Amino acid sequence: MLSKKTKYGLKALTYIARHKGDTPVQVGEIAKSEQIPQKFLESILLTLRKAGILGSKKGKHGGYYLRKTPSDIKMTEVMRVLEGPIAMVPCVSLNFYEKCDDCPDENLCSVHRLMVQVRDNTLYVLRSTTLEDLSGKKYV
Amino acid sequence: MLSKKTKYGLKALTYIARHKGDTPVQVGEIAKSEQIPQKFLESILLTLRKAGILGSKKGKHGGYYLRKTPSDIKMTEVMRVLEGPIAMVPCVSLNFYEKCDDCPDENLCSVHRLMVQVRDNTLYVLRSTTLEDLSGKKYV
DNA sequence: TGTAATTCCTATTAAATCGATAGGATTAAT
């Protein structure tokens, strides 16, 4: 299940990507427009900034902006920052690998092999989708 | 993240599918072999039985057996019973659909559209994989 | 220079979920 954190984060990124002009976008504006609790959104954007996806300007007339052009922001990156591992089990995770306590041999584990398939298919989608795709009106 | 419930359930189903002979398989045997807490596994197999995937025989020499041949047990079915919706958000779920409170129009929601893609790819894998695939030695 | 507006940071909380355990009721074979 996708966490609200990730959902809100994706919506906020989309909002910022659609924003015209070179002024940063304020949390309050996004929160209001997307119906997201402002304080919660603050912490999410902070996470995205620390991950290098967003930049920020403090003080009056401050706000957030993208550090890269939307077509360079892949969904794999965003999902890993907000949601964590893309794999459904740590033992098939590329970026957050962990061995299972139980499984003596991963290659013989039926669950492992199934989850590799799921991971590969999910990765394909997330790698080939960028923020530009999300923020466009059309979506193929 | 895949719950332990689902992971244990898949391992147990695989174990039962590999079992030779027409005697039912006992919880204790599976628990021991797969390193699963027995009481926890009991409740999982009960769930699978109520969902019609497993049958059971009570009393001495009792146990669990498959209600269908392994090649007829799709991963979509098992996952929905144990893990719940396959979709990452309720608003793109085929079997557990729920409208989002926020989103006024799903077709305009960037998250919705991304999650449809993820769902379709995951569904493809889970639909085309059966318990027979899991329990076979080889896996393509 | 002061005030308002904004991001930044840490801590806390309420609720939900997860993983597991407990204890016995029921059923069937011998």
Place this chain on the structure above:
DNA sequence: ATTAATCCTATCGATTTAATAGGAATTACA
């Protein structure tokens, strides 16, 4: 009867999630 198994309900502790609270730091601008 006795034994061995599934069946059922309830509970518990730990973790995670979603959100809130309160204020510190920074900046624009009158």
